[in-house]
Amino acid sequence: MKYTKTREPIVEGLFYPENSSDLKNKIDELLKKNSQETLDSNCIVVPHGGYDYSGDYIATGFNSLKKKEYSRVIIISNVHREFSNSITIPEAEYFKIGSNSIKVDLDAIKIIQRVGKKIVKSNTPHMEEHGIEVVLPFINHLYPKAKIVPILLGKTVVSLVRNLANIIKEIEDENTLIIISSNFSDFENEKESLKYGELALSLIQDGKMGDLVELTRTNKLKTCGSGAIASLILNGNYNKIRILKEGLTPKTPLSGDKATFYATLSFSMS
Structure with missing residues (x-):
């Protein structure tokens, strides 16, 4: 893909309102609706669906954060298409949201x-993935001065997980917010989604990084952000885990008996 300085949105008007005023009102509404105890945490895991489904979970995560300002926000998501054995950072220097452009922390x-x-270093995967984009409106709304570090993780393998854990250690500080964008199941039969989601949460709470990675690698677990979450466990700094919200997406006339398992998690230092 030809180099572009700005990464344009791809799910604007689909996953969240396209109009800037409507988007601000939507975020304010979600934050007000989903009150949450403030925790001693600068790291959250939130889903990446449309705001009508994932908005409550995302707002819960942001409401739990201890700081009101961050200078750097690391956002980690996975690729959903070509699972390369690599970690991809963008060539773009800005990620556009509405009428604003958020600076990448060069x-x-x-x-x-x-x-x-x-x-x-490539824009191509970042132009194809929505996991990072879905949380950007909240960042732009709550932390307008922050710069972002968008990271896409390829295959869920131990070598990349260790690599990512080391990267996080090198670029985090007390003014850094870490966000992992992850769903805990595919959109499938409710019973299957519930099974996959509950298993993933159990492994995460028990700190079983190896099982989390291996079960995802062998397609026995459907948590798309397993590798990024495992990197936090391996990091060693984030060993206090709280599940703030969990559940299946609501039924709609088109969903039938299918649903996705969402969860909001908080990681903090004990």
């Missing part, structure tokens, strides 16, 4: 290129 990108392994 200093952090340089650190990742220096200390990371199997790093690919």
Whole structure:
């Protein structure tokens, strides 16, 4: 893909309102509706669906955060298409949301290129994935001065998970927010989605990073952000885990007996 300075939105008007005023009102409404105890945490896991389904979960996560300002926001999502054995950072210097453009933290990108392994710098995967984009309106609304570090994880394998854990250690500080964008099942039969979601949460709470990665790699677990979550466990700094919200997406006339399992998690230092 030809280099572009700005990554344009791809799910604007589909997953969240296209109009800037409507988007602000939607986010305010979700934050007000989903009150949550403030926790000693700068790291959350939230889903990446349309706001009518995932908005409550995303708002719950942001309401739990201890700080009102962050200078750097690391956003980690997975790829859903070509599962390369790499970690992809963008060439783009801005991610556009509505009428605003959020700056990419180029200093952090340089650190990742220096200390990371199997790093690919490309806009192509970032233009195809929505996991990072879905949380950007909340970041733009709550932390307008923050710069972002968008990271896409390829295959769910231990080597990449260890690599990502090391990258996080190198670029995080007390003014850094970490967001992992992850659903806990595919859109499938409710019983299957519930089974996959509950199993994933159990493994995460028990700190079983190896099982989390291996079951995802062998398609026995459907948590798309397993690798990123496992990197937090491996990091060692985030060993206090709280499940703030969990459940299946609501039924609609078109969903039948299918649903996706969503969850909001908080990771903090004990």
